[in-house]
Amino acid sequence: MFKINENYLKLPGSYLFSTIGKKVAAYSSANPDKSIIRLGIGDVTQPLAPAIIEALHKAVDEMGKKETFHGYAPDLGYEFLRNAIVKGDYESRGADIKADEIFVSDGAKCDSSNIQEIFGSDNKIAVCDPVYPVYVDSNVMAGRTGEYNKETETWSKVIYMPCTKENNFTPELPKETPDMIYLCYPNNPTGSTITKDELQKWVDYANKVGAVIIYDAAYEAYISEDNVPHTIYECEGARTCAIELRSFSKNAGFTGVRLGFTVIPKELKCGEVSLHAMWARRHGTKYNGAPYIVQRAGEAVYSEAGEQQLKEQVAYYMNNAKTIREGLISAGYEAFGGINAPYVWLKTPDKMTSWEFFDYLLEQANIVGTPGSGFGPSGEGYFRLTGFGSHEATVEAMERIKRL
Ligand code: PLP
Numbered sequence: 001m002f003k004i005n006e007n008y009l010k011l012p013g014s015y016l017f018s019t020i021g022k023k024v025a026a027y028s029s030a031n032p033d034k035s036i037i038r039l040g041i042g043d044v045t046q047p048l049a050p051a052i053i054e055a056l057h058k059a060v061d062e063m064g065k066k067e068t069f070h071g072y073a074p075d076l077g078y079e080f081l082r083n084a085i086v087k088g089d090y091e092s093r094g095a096d097i098k099a100d101e102i103f104v105s106d107g108a109k110c111d112s113s114n115i116q117e118i119f120g121s122d123n124k125i126a127v128c129d130p131v132y133p134v135y136v137d138s139n140v141m142a143g144r145t146g147e148y149n150k151e152t153e154t155w156s157k158v159i160y161m162p163c164t165k166e167n168n169f170t171p172e173l174p175k176e177t178p179d180m181i182y183l184c185y186p187n188n189p190t191g192s193t194i195t196k197d198e199l200q201k202w203v204d205y206a207n208k209v210g211a212v213i214i215y216d217a218a219y220e221a222y223i224s225e226d227n228v229p230h231t232i233y234e235c236e237g238a239r240t241c242a243i244e245l246r247s248f249s250k251n252a253g254f255t256g257v258r259l260g261f262t263v264i265p266k267e268l269k270c271g272e273v274s275l276h277a278m279w280a281r282r283h284g285t286k287y288n289g290a291p292y293i294v295q296r297a298g299e300a301v302y303s304e305a306g307e308q309q310l311k312e313q314v315a316y317y318m319n320n321a322k323t324i325r326e327g328l329i330s331a332g333y334e335a336f337g338g339i340n341a342p343y344v345w346l347k348t349p350d351k352m353t354s355w356e357f358f359d360y361l362l363e364q365a366n367i368v369g370t371p372g373s374g375f376g377p378s379g380e381g382y383f384r385l386t387g388f389g390s391h392e393a394t395v396e397a398m399e400r401i402k403r404l
Contacts, residue, residue, distance in 0.1 A: 011140050012148060014133065037394075038393075039386055040385075043388060044255055045389065045390065049253070049309035049310055055303075056293060058296065070292035073290065076100065077103065077105075078292070078295045081104055081298050082100075084299050085246075094234065097231075103264065106260065108249070109134055112216055113137070123180050124178050125180045126178035128182070129162050129379070131182070131375060131376050132188050135214075160378070163187075183214070184217075188341070191343035193225075195227045200236065203232065203242065206241035207237050213243070214245065215232040218249065218250055218260075219250055221310070232244050233265070239265035239267045239268065244262070245263075248260060248301060252298075257294055317387040317388055320394040323387075323395060323398055324344045331404070343385075343386055344386070348372075352381075353380060353381065357383050365397070365403075369383050369385045371384075372384060
């Protein structure tokens, strides 16, 4: 009889969004006259910008002609896109990244879950708590996380780095030395970010202890403050310790189009073995490339018109985040984030648990958010609202909260 990968059986059910869905459906069928505002979503809602639609149409037409048809894409992605990325995301920030260090993919979720494959199964991972769940679950599937403790909702072999208001949502260097460190800035779910000096400390630490940093910068486009790094390669020494993951989902609305990339500098090595070469081998074996049409759309993100249109789109979401943050503060809540990220993270009032606050907000204000405890034990007592809704609904939601 065949055997299965038993690590999958260790995964606790992911009940967060299904429980939210069920609760909202039950409330709405019992109260059909209530208009519910959904501020729990992490998905974008604005349509693709005109410059991107234009590039898509053009590429579709090319695919219909023999002379301009494209089959399999090159392993690392088309050079026109990798060159645009280098110019737009790295050279402009003074970061030394070359086009052949970029691996184009179909998004940061796949990359952030697949990247662990090139590391040994006895490596120890460190994650922020709360955290984007993909980092932990993909390591569970690979058998790297030990046993799950239902009481504490933690894995025995994972190093958790609590991020709470007490440490300004910035983790301290762990006491136990990790091999792989996952960092995500600007952060989902807390909406917090890191200064360049703080990130430099992590780079120095990783180089000192021989750890690798997997840096998820999916929300880079939302940075508004000057002292916040747009890429980990702005830090000195990052080329020998850091892999960076990027996405076109949140800066350009590609959640349904699918495009992202991973950066692995050539100096990043384990002894003599190059991680760049390993990922290239993996990419070439298991992946056949993002579609030509989509890579042309990605190129348009860096065009003058694309940049301008997307700046406006991001500003729309950030105006919502500002409305939420300021609305909550004026209603007497402690609210964090929403300045360099589309997420606002609030402290639940009166010692309410995250789920108690979820029910309270749904029943009293007909607003749906996401309970912080769903992102990890240190998320208990917090709650996430997002700027991805419509502006009108966001303003109305804040009016309702103020009236509570
Ligand atoms: N990384 C983080 C931190 C995210 O929050 C998300 C999506 O919500 C992703 C990655 C996924 O990005 P993509 O759509 O490129 O797969």
